[in-house]
Amino acid sequence: DARVTQTPRHKVTEMGQEVTMRCQPILGHNTVFWYRQTMMQGLELLAYFRNRAPLDDSGMPKDRFSAEMPDATLATLKIQPSEPRDSAVYFCASGSGDSSYNEQFFGPGTRLTVL
């Protein structure tokens, strides 16, 4: 049963600390998305990749957030320095990128709390 995995599932940290979230997309999927979900803003697209290349990161605060795909099996989202307003659930999703089948498969999310 192929699924997207994310680590850690929960993270509590103090303001100013670096946070790294990891995502393993479904094997064979070539598009990867990072979303942030909060009560106030709902589901926001932060960045997405196709074939490991960043296609759009306009939703991401550039000064503190960075997203990378070091290889096809790993996507990372880093926040440095973290702030309390970054507290949210961060979801990773992957898709096959086939134009006729663009369903996204979501991971379980990382619940981040910045104190």
Add this chain to the structure above:
Amino acid sequence: AQSVSQHNHHVILSEAASLELGCNYSYGGTVNLFWYVQYPGQHLQLLLKYFSGDPLVKGIKGFEAEFIKSKFSFNLRKPSVQWSDTAEYFCAVLDGGFKTIFGAGTRLFVKA
């Protein structure tokens, strides 16, 4: 760019009531549309999708949605809801290529 609006932010129904959640997207042409569901404490899962063909799409768990091109709408329906349908429902549209735009979501609470 596309945008998606969901008319109701919160819906409360009793079990066995019928459900219809509204969704409108911003512009026409070829559209790919989705409904996702997020059960409490879980991640989003696909309920159904429309790409072409029959505008009435059947999904999992008895859900269906109707694509009405002239109204730019893709409303979600279920004839009889159950307590287990309590969740948040997201309408989404593919915005060219691979970017999916999600609506703000509708929280459904079904009273047992």
